[in-house]
Amino acid sequence: MKVKIDTKEKMHVITIEEKTLSVNMTEELKNSLLKYLSDPIKNVVVDFEQTSEIELEPANVLLSVQQAFYDSNHSMVFCNLQPAVIDFLNKNNLFERMNVTPTESEAWDIVQMEEIEREYYEGDES
Numbered sequence: 203m204k205v206k207i208d209t210k211e212k213m214h215v216i217t218i219e220e221k222t223l224s225v226n227m228t229e230e231l232k233n234s235l236l237k238y239l240s241d242p243i244k245n246v247v248v249d250f251e252q253t254s255e256i257e258l259e260p261a262n263v264l265l266s267v268q269q270a271f272y273d274s275n276h277s278m279v280f281c282n283l284q285p286a287v288i289d290f291l292n293k294n295n296l297f298e299r300m301n302v303t304p305t306e307s308e309a310w311d312i313v314q315m316e317e318i319e320r321e322y323y324e325g326d327e328s
Contacts, residue, residue, distance in 0.1 A: 203218070203234070204218075204219040205217060205219055206219055209243060210310075212243065212245055212317060213246060213277070214246050214247070215246075215306060215309075216246060216247070216248050216249065217251065218248065218249065218252060218253050220252065220253060221252065221254055222255040222257075223253055223255070223257065224257050225259045227260060228260045231263060232263045232267055235267045235278075236270065238276075239271065239274055239276065244271070244274070244276035245277040245278070245317070246276075246278045247278075247279045247281055247306060247313065248264070248279070248281070249281055249282050250280060250287060251281075251284075253284065255287065255290075256287050258294060261291060261294065262296070264280070264300070265296055265299055268280075268300060277301075277312065277313045277316045278301060279302070279312050280300055280302045280303075280309075281302070281303045281306050281308065281309040282304070282305065283302060
């Protein structure tokens with residue numbers, strides 16, 4: 203699976219450079235994303251601008267990996283989803299459960315807001 207990784211101050215932007223996310227990419231996709239949970243920069247934005255098709259198994263894996271990030275107090279946001287991918291996710295009742303923004307800039311905003319929320323609630327506990 204081809205990806206481009208751009209590391210920023212508080213997040214990694216992972217651009218999937220595949221037209222189709224198919225079943226045979228599922229394990230590699232899962233492992234490549236979960237490794238960021240042990241990275242000093244743990245927030246991830248996954249950019250789907252180049253992906254026009256996704257199969258059910260990798261879509262379900264993305265949802266479970268997103269949940270692992272939130273369970274660990276880190277953010278995962280998906281952006282630039284193409285219409286066919288959105289339609290597929292909607293048809294399979296996955297879209298509403300995913301943290302999706304139209305653009306990378308909006309994904310960055312979500313990561314920053316969630317960081318502020320976590321800092322606020324951490325401070326609230328002391």
